[in-house]
Amino acid sequence: MSFTLYGAAGSGSVPVEAAMTLIGLNYKVIEAVTWEGEAERDKVALANPMRQIPALILPGGETLTESAAILIWLADAYPEARVGPRLDDPRRAQFLRWMTFIPAAIYSMFWVRDEPSRLGGDDAAVQEQIKQRTAERIAACWRIMDSQITPGHFLLGDELSVLDLYVTTASRWTPRRARFQVEAPRMAEVVRRVDALPALQDFWAARFPFGPDDAV
Known part of the structure; x- marks a missing residue:
């Protein structure tokens, strides 16, 4: 297949x-x-x-x-x-909560950020204000998630899930990892572990190479 x-x-x-x-x-x-x-x-x-x-x-x-x-x-x-809790797993509710929180509250901001003229028109000052405000909104959402989640070795406990992969990727977008570390210090510890997974080293290098702004 x-x-x-x-x-x-x-x-x-x-x-x-x-x-x-x-x-x-x-x-x-x-x-x-x-x-x-x-x-x-x-x-x-x-x-x-x-x-x-x-x-x-x-x-x-x-x-x-x-x-x-x-x-x-x-x-x-x-x-x-074993990359996500099953229906009868007690972690399932929080898995679904945060898997939908990321696109609803964070990922959606990038439709605006990619082309701020979509909402702000051609005024450069308005576009810049949109970029600044969406960056603050994203940071605030990471802070809220960090305050509500109780990570273990990974976000939902001791087993890796696709939620870890989702957060590890999205945390490298604006406002980037340095700000993510400030707003979400507990999750920052987890994404460092996901960054370092031996099974994904070649993958990260090919599909999302690490730069100086990606360290936490």
């Missing part, structure tokens, strides 16, 4: 790719850097009319979109990989 994923390095497809790598699935990536213009967004149009990544084509031809939905589906579809 083979999967096809529309994605891009450093994007919301990265946690999906990381999950499929850990599970051991056969997949290929169609690179579509959608924030770089209409031509890149058009690459995704047949798979996702929103022209957004990630979009995952299952072996049977069905399409899944939305990073959280894909990650939850992967965890449920491959329970033997």
Whole structure:
């Protein structure tokens, strides 16, 4: 079986790719850097009319979109990989809570940040204000999540889940890891562990190389 994923390095497809790598699935990536213009967004149009990544084509031809939905589906579809709590697991409620919190409260801000003219028009000062305010909103959401979650070795306890992959990726976006460390110190300890997972070292190097601003 083979999967096809529309994605891009450093994007919301990265946690999906990381999950499929850990599970051991056969997949290929169609690179579509959608924030770089209409031509890149058009690459995704047949798979996702929103022209957004990630979009995952299952072996049977069905399409899944939305990073959280894909990650939850992967965890449920491959329970033997143990990358997410099952329905009867007491951690399941908090798993679902935070898997939906990230796209609803944090990821959604980047639709505005990528092109602030979408809401702010052509006024450069307004666009800059939008960037500053969305960065503050993202930081505040990380702070709230950190205050509500009780990590173990990983975010939900001692076992890695796709939530860890999601947070590890998203925490490297604006306002970046230095601010994430300040706002979410307990989660920062976890993402350091995920950064260092031996099974993902080659993957991180290829799909989201670490820069000087990524250390926490």
